[in-house]
Amino acid sequence: MKIAVLVKQVPDTGEQRTLDPITGLVDRRGENVLDEINERALEVALRYKDANKGTEVVVVSMGPDTLTKGLRKALSMGADAALQVLDDALAGADAGRTAAVLACAVRSLAVDVVVAGNESTDGRSGVVPAMVAEHLSLPLLSALDAVELSEVEVLGQRSTATGSLRASVPLPAVISVTERSAEARFPSFKGIMTAKRKVLTVMSVAQLGQLPGNTGQTSILSTLRSPARPAGRRIVDEGNAGHELAQFLRSGSLI
Amino acid sequence: MKNVLTLIETTDTSELGNTTAGLLGAASRIGNPVAVVAVAPGHGSALVGQLGALGATHVILAECEGTGSLLVAPELEALSAAARQVDPVAVIAANSVAGRDVAARFAVRAGAGLLADVVAVDTDGDAIVATHSVLGGDYTVKATITSGPAVITVRQGAIKDIAPAATPTSATVIVTPGSTAATILSTTLETTGSNRPELRGATRVVAGGRGLGSAENFILVDELADKLGAAVGASRAAVDAGYVEQGAQVGQTGVSVSPDLYIALGISGAIQHRAGMQTAKTIVAINSDASAPIFDVADFGVVGDVLTVVPQLISALGAQSDS
Structure with missing residues (x-):
């Protein structure tokens, strides 16, 4: 079994994140980390590898040279190899172009299953896994809270508006996991040491080969920072705060 | 056209x-x-x-x-x-x-x-x-x-x-569908027995955090929500502590809400939580920690104990609906 895991680096959600007011793109100059949801996706692959000798796990990503840090972390968690598409021409790529590039990279690996996070913490559009699946003409089973991977299929559970559903998809396939899926492991000391010897391949778009030409493009027209909320009223409870709050809700016609 | x-x-x-x-x-x-x-x-x-x-x-x-x-x-x-x-x-x-x-x-x-x-x-x-x-x-x-x-x-x-x-x-x-597709094997309905509105898209949300102290105390969140016809939300800390199921989680990971009224009970307001609720029209916060960041975005903040303020609020609202 060969598994590709799609990963990306994102600005740390614990810090104040900003957009460039001119380009509208996420400002990635600060601390960037492997997105937590990608670590969960990697965990799915690593658990299968733990139980099935001979499994190969490759993390695939697109991004600038600072991405190396995140990919090394993935390798230290247990991935066997990493493939990074690095190309200045990809700066500011939208979801459509990103998916086209990732699909090309995945195709070159000839994998049995592609595992992704359901949505990143920065873009949150959650469309890349489905777009990759379409480029590769593979079925998709997305937004899984629990995953059982076998040699022939994936069984998964998804939350719905009314409860949950269980579904299966034959391999090869693309799947995505939610933050309810199993928590990711930490890199072990041994993992960190062996990661240094693992192969991290860097490719340009030209080296990837033929990208699909007709990938629809979006363009950002304007970026506006929301005004800060005006300071509100604050009281310290001296025994009557519940009544004062009720009064506030009534007077604002909020109830 | x-x-x-x-x-x-x-x-x-x-x-x-x-x-x-x-x-x-x-x-x-x-x-x-x-x-x-x-x-x-x-x-x-x-x-x-x-x-x-x-x-x-x-x-x-x-x-x-x-x-x-x-x-x-x-x-x-x-x-x-x-x-x-x-x-x-x-x-x-x-x-x-x-x-x-x-x-x-x-x-x-x-x-x-x-x-x-x-x-x-x-x-x-x-x-x-x-x-x-x-x-x-x-x-x-x-x-x-x-x-x-x-x-x-x-x-x-x-x-x-x-x-x-x-x-x-x-x-x-x-x-005709393509040759391969994911197939639904079974569906499970969650019978909560509740008439509460769905969190996503709700016009009012009452959310609870770690400050409630226990799953038992989280009932205060449910009671206030039912009093207001609101959906129930929670911070990640409350979910991780097991006070409420994960579907209630509001924030960067979890559901993003944009209600007319958001009431945060015992929620400190970490940046990841605010990312999921700060577009609410009116934000109310009750927290015992006067320095909690939730107060930076609150239109009305109460520095006090949720366990005493919320019951008083519920009773005050009850008095109003009777009048």
Whole structure:
């Protein structure tokens, strides 16, 4: 079994994140980390590898040279190899172009299953896994809270508006996991040491080969920072705060 | 007027999904709302009139084997077939898991630009302009597409426009799903026995955090929510502590809400939590820690013990409704 895991680096959600007011793109100059949801996706692959000798796990990503840090972390968690598409021409790529590039990279690996996070913490559009699946003409089973991977299929559970559903998809396939899926492991000391010897391949778009030409493009027209909320009223409870709050809700016609 | 193709969601019981009105409302802001819905062969005729009442001028029933049991494939083939018929300037779907999976695959197929998780749509001359609320509402970004039809997924509950009712024409097409697709094996209904509104799209939300101290005390959140007809939310800390199930989690990971009223009980207001609720119209916070960051975004803040303030609030609200 060969598994590709799609990963990306994102600005740390614990810090104040900003957009460039001119380009509208996420400002990635600060601390960037492997997105937590990608670590969960990697965990799915690593658990299968733990139980099935001979499994190969490759993390695939697109991004600038600072991405190396995140990919090394993935390798230290247990991935066997990493493939990074690095190309200045990809700066500011939208979801459509990103998916086209990732699909090309995945195709070159000839994998049995592609595992992704359901949505990143920065873009949150959650469309890349489905777009990759379409480029590769593979079925998709997305937004899984629990995953059982076998040699022939994936069984998964998804939350719905009314409860949950269980579904299966034959391999090869693309799947995505939610933050309810199993928590990711930490890199072990041994993992960190062996990661240094693992192969991290860097490719340009030209080296990837033929990208699909007709990938629809979006363009950002304007970026506006929301005004800060005006300071509100604050009281310290001296025994009557519940009544004062009720009064506030009534007077604002909020109830 | 130009056609805007709207992918309609149906429920497990083959009724119109609760996103339908908003999707057709969004479509009517751009052009002529045309609805497409995947149905099991021989079904769906009852939907035509209902879709007309919500603004569809034309309804395409795409009959597909496997509708309701296959994921993505029936809706994707329905949308593709309908797009060939009506040559839309835009395709609109819900930003639900199913809606965005279908929209994303369709965009690749059609070579179309995809504008995902949109909170408003408009036109500027011939251009279709989508508005996104980005990084937890810190930014408003407007975007358009440079080629092909625009494929748009609409954040659930964000667009409240209602299209004028129409008497629709209708057509039936027969489509077949692709050779491989994910198959639903079983569905489980969660019977909470509660009449509370769904968190996503709720107009009022009462949310609880670690400051409540225990799962038993979290009942205060439920009681206040029921008093106000509000949905129940929670911080990640409350979920991790086991006070409430994960579906209630509001924030960067979890549900993003934008209600008229958000009441945060014992929630400190970490940046990841604020990213999921700071676009609420009015924010109320009760927390014993005067330095909690939730107070920076609160319109009304109470520094005090939730365990004494909330019961008093509930009783004060009760007195009001009796008067």
